[in-house]
Amino acid sequence: MSPDPAAPLAGEVALVTGARGRLGPVWARALEEAGAEVVAIDVDDADVTDRTSLEAVRDRLERAPSVLVNNAGIDQPPDAGAGAVLDHGEFLRVLDVNLAGAFNATLVFGEPMVAAGRGAIVNIGSLYASIAPEPGFYDHLEGFLKPPAYGASKAGLVQLTKYFARLWGPRGVRVNTLSPGGVRAEQDPQFLAKYCARVPLGRMAEPEDLTGPLVFLASEVSRYLTGHELRVDGGFTA
Numbered sequence: 001m002s003p004d005p006a007a008p009l010a011g012e013v014a015l016v017t018g019a020r021g022r023l024g025p026v027w028a029r030a031l032e033e034a035g036a037e038v039v040a041i042d043v044d045d046a047d048v049t050d051r052t053s054l055e056a057v058r059d060r061l062e063r064a065p066s067v068l069v070n071n072a073g074i075d076q077p078p079d080a081g082a083g084a085v086l087d088h089g090e091f092l093r094v095l096d097v098n099l100a101g102a103f104n105a106t107l108v109f110g111e112p113m114v115a116a117g118r119g120a121i122v123n124i125g126s127l128y129a130s131i132a133p134e135p136g137f138y139d140h141l142e143g144f145l146k147p148p149a150y151g152a153s154k155a156g157l158v159q160l161t162k163y164f165a166r167l168w169g170p171r172g173v174r175v176n177t178l179s180p181g182g183v184r185a186e187q188d189p190q191f192l193a194k195y196c197a198r199v200p201l202g203r204m205a206e207p208e209d210l211t212g213p214l215v216f217l218a219s220e221v222s223r224y225l226t227g228h229e230l231r232v233d234g235g236f237t238a
């Protein structure tokens with residue numbers, strides 16, 4: 001049966017990690033508006049790098065989530081200097097949250113979906129899963145180096161998506177990546193001009209540009225889609 005276009009997630013429980021940052025509340029609101037009951041967790045409720053803390057959240061829920069949005073993510077401050085950005089420990093820390101964290105949540109909340117025979121997991125990637133940061137975007141800023149760990153973690157997440165899509169597709173659980181382009185915030189005017197000149201649609205993403213694609217991937221509207229990376233980047237990676 002096709003989902004109700006006005007409420008394609010009616011009756012579903014959706015869990016969002018990293019839900020109190022910039023995009024987390026945007027995802028939570030969109031899922032709610034699409035009819036889902038939303039469980040929004042952040043590091044104070046459960047640290048994605050600690051599987052037992054995720055299990056504790058899962059065990060407290062009255063209803064098991066049928067939608068998981070792996071949104072928790074960190075980046076290193078680009079003005080931290082090459083020493084920090086290229087540090088081994090810092091590199092591992094980013095991979096731990098962005099990649100191993102999504103792996104943990106996928107197991108903790110995805111295994112009950114497999115047992116139930118249905119579910120949808122959306123991993124929040126990035127355009128930097130596909131392309132490297134352009135150093136010229138930052139050359140007006142002294143000592144500014146975009147770290148390599150972030151893109152490596154997001155590229156890994158795309159692969160993790162494919163892994164679980166293959167493993168769990170036959171069990172009724174779909175797994176996809178939503179990779180946003182840069183989202184408009186307080187970027188400096190020079191960066192903004194250089195970045196936007198590279199985007200076919202001519203601007204950075206507004207949070208609202210991302211919500212339709214999220215609901216699409218989370219709901220039965222995309223029921224024949226799994227293992228896919230949906231790039232919502234204004235054409236940047238085209």
Ligand SMILES: NC(=O)c1ccc[n+]([C@@H]2O[C@H](COP(=O)([O-])OP(=O)(O)OC[C@H]3O[C@@H](n4cnc5c(N)ncnc54)[C@H](O)[C@@H]3O)[C@@H](O)[C@H]2O)c1
Nearest residue numbers: 018020021022023024043047048071072073126180182183
């Ligand atoms: N904002 C963008 O331009 C943009 C672009 C592409 C992709 N993304 C991705 O979207 C997601 C959200 O980005 P954002 O801009 O809202 O970032 P943000 O930093 O505002 O929010 C991230 C949230 O994750 C939480 N978090 C960090 N470590 C955690 C942990 N160990 N366990 C649980 N939660 C943890 C933080 O507390 C924070 O609330 C990230 O995965 C990011 O990589 C963002």
